[in-house]
Amino acid sequence: MTLTTPRTAPADDVAGAVPVTALTRCFGDAAARLATEHWNTRPLLVRAADRAAQGGATDVDDLLSPAAVDELLGPRALRTPFFTLVKDGVGLPRSTFTRRAVAGNQQLSDLPDSDGIARAYADGATIVLQALHRTHPPLAAFCRELAAELGHQCQVNVYVTPPGAQGFKPHHDTHDVVVLQVAGRKHWTIHPPVVELPLKSQPTTMLGPDPVAGRAPVVDTVLEPGDALYLPRGWLHSARTADDRSVHLTIGLLATTWADVLTDAVAAAGHDDVALRRALPLPDGDLDVADFRAAAARWLESLDDAAVRRLVERRRAGAVPAEPVGPLAQDATARALAADTPLRRRRGLRARLAGGPDVAELVLPDRRVTFPGWVRPALEHVLDSATTSPEQVAAAAPAVDVGDAVVLLRRLVREHVLLPAAGEPS
Numbered sequence: 372m373t374l375t376t377p378r379t380a381p382a383d384d385v386a387g388a389v390p391v392t393a394l395t396r397c398f399g400d401a402a403a404r405l406a407t408e409h410w411n412t413r414p415l416l417v418r419a420a421d422r423a424a425q426g427g428a429t430d431v432d433d434l435l436s437p438a439a440v441d442e443l444l445g446p447r448a449l450r451t452p453f454f455t456l457v458k459d460g461v462g463l464p465r466s467t468f469t470r471r472a473v474a475g476n477q478q479l480s481d482l483p484d485s486d487g488i489a490r491a492y493a494d495g496a497t498i499v500l501q502a503l504h505r506t507h508p509p510l511a512a513f514c515r516e517l518a519a520e521l522g523h524q525c526q527v528n529v530y531v532t533p534p535g536a537q538g539f540k541p542h543h544d545t546h547d548v549v550v551l552q553v554a555g556r557k558h559w560t561i562h563p564p565v566v567e568l569p570l571k572s573q574p575t576t577m578l579g580p581d582p583v584a585g586r587a588p589v590v591d592t593v594l595e596p597g598d599a600l601y602l603p604r605g606w607l608h609s610a611r612t613a614d615d616r617s618v619h620l621t622i623g624l625l626a627t628t629w630a631d632v633l634t635d636a637v638a639a640a641g642h643d644d645v646a647l648r649r650a651l652p653l654p655d656g657d658l659d660v661a662d663f664r665a666a667a668a669r670w671l672e673s674l675d676d677a678a679v680r681r682l683v684e685r686r687r688a689g690a691v692p693a694e695p696v697g698p699l700a701q702d703a704t705a706r707a708l709a710a711d712t713p714l715r716r717r718r719g720l721r722a723r724l725a726g727g728p729d730v731a732e733l734v735l736p737d738r739r740v741t742f743p744g745w746v747r748p749a750l751e752h753v754l755d756s757a758t759t760s761p762e763q764v765a766a767a768a769p770a771v772d773v774g775d776a777v778v779l780l781r782r783l784v785r786e787h788v789l790l791p792a793a794g795e796p797s
Contacts, residue, residue: 391427393516397549397599399425411547411568411603411626414561414590419597429597431551434509437618440531443500443507444483451481453506456488458496460540467491492531497538500529510620515691515719517549517622522687524625531618532557537611541583542575547624548602552594555617557610561590564605575607582607594619627686635682636674644670691719693736696787704791705784708761710773713792714780715758722788724750733788740786742779745770749779758792 419429470484504514646666726732749768761776
């Protein structure tokens with residue numbers, strides 16, 4: 372999968388070159404070991420110099436640069452809660468770093484106050500930019516690529532720490548993370564988990580005031596620009612700057628667990644076994660727990676591999692958010708659509724075909740779009756192709772001529788299933 376963010380990839384004819392994907396951008400050829408040796412079990416650290424030796428890129432400025440941070444907090448005017456400030460693990464009052472303004476007839480009170488932010492930062496506070504996968508296009512594209520590669524949802528926070536400061540005390544996260552060092556240096560100290568693979572209901576606070584308890588770290592190192600670190604959830608960590616400020620990305624991997632898949636399966640259990648559809652007895656009745664266990668075990672045993680795989684694939688499909696649509700570009704494309712207009716599938720949009728021979732239904736997350744049955748082969752071609760055009764549709768579906776294909780694809784553009792492909796980065 373090719374990154375959609377600007378980046379010069381290694382030449383295709385270089386022997387042994389690692390394909391540039393979101394994951395190899397972080398870990399180079401060590402990305403192959405993530406699934407087999409590190410996923411959910413132990414950290415993985417790859418230095419920028421290691422990726423450079425493999426012919427890969429070393430900096431990540433195209434995803435976020437220090438100048439972009441200033442822009443987000445200045446002219447772009449992020450609103451809370453997309454940014455906050457933290458010092459010694461404690462969030463600062465919003466009133467110290469936000470300002471009021473008027474937009475139309477609305478009073479806004481959550482805009483960044485550049486003077487207040489600068490003062491707090493100079494006093495040792497860490498600037499936290501939250502959920503930048505929703506507001507910063509390069510990171511949004513990167514997260515979509517990474518989620519598609521991993522099959523798990525992704526989010527991005529950015530931490531900007533001044534010299535000689537620590538944003539958070541030792542803690543664990545309840546999701547796996549990938550750390551990318553953007554600028555400066557930061558000293559990381561990492562300890563094994565106290566709770567293995569904690570859930571959201573098991574935050575660090577449940578571990579008491581000193582979760583490290585005097586244990587020696589297993590990782591004690593400084594991350595430099597371009598370095599990448601994978602941490603499974605539950606691993607205790609803290610990070611501190613020395614004489615240089617630090618900017619790093621923390622990419623949260625919101626993993627789907629087997630418990631999630633079981634929850635999905637249980638939601639449909641009543642459809643499969645009448646014993647599980649029966650109501651509980653009245654309070655004075657006999658609560659036969661043994662019968663319940665037997666019915667549940669019988670139902671679980673009846674789940675075949677294909678049913679479980681369908682549940683897993685549904686979760687994986689939902690991990691990649693649908694990319695935003697440009698309203699003006701969509702309208703212009705629909706109006707000017709010609710036989711040779713290149714179009715592409717909208718990334719992250721879940722779509723499937725239903726219906727019978729007389730009616731073809733395109734099932735989207737929030738609606739069904741109905742077409743006559745004779746265009747089904749054309750719709751199958753569209754759903755199976757990364758890119759297409761009316762001419763290509765007509766060639767793939769003999770019952771559909773070019774004029775019909777123009778009408779069909781115009782409808783799919785209007786329904787935001789297809790987007791203009793012209794000008795796509797390679």
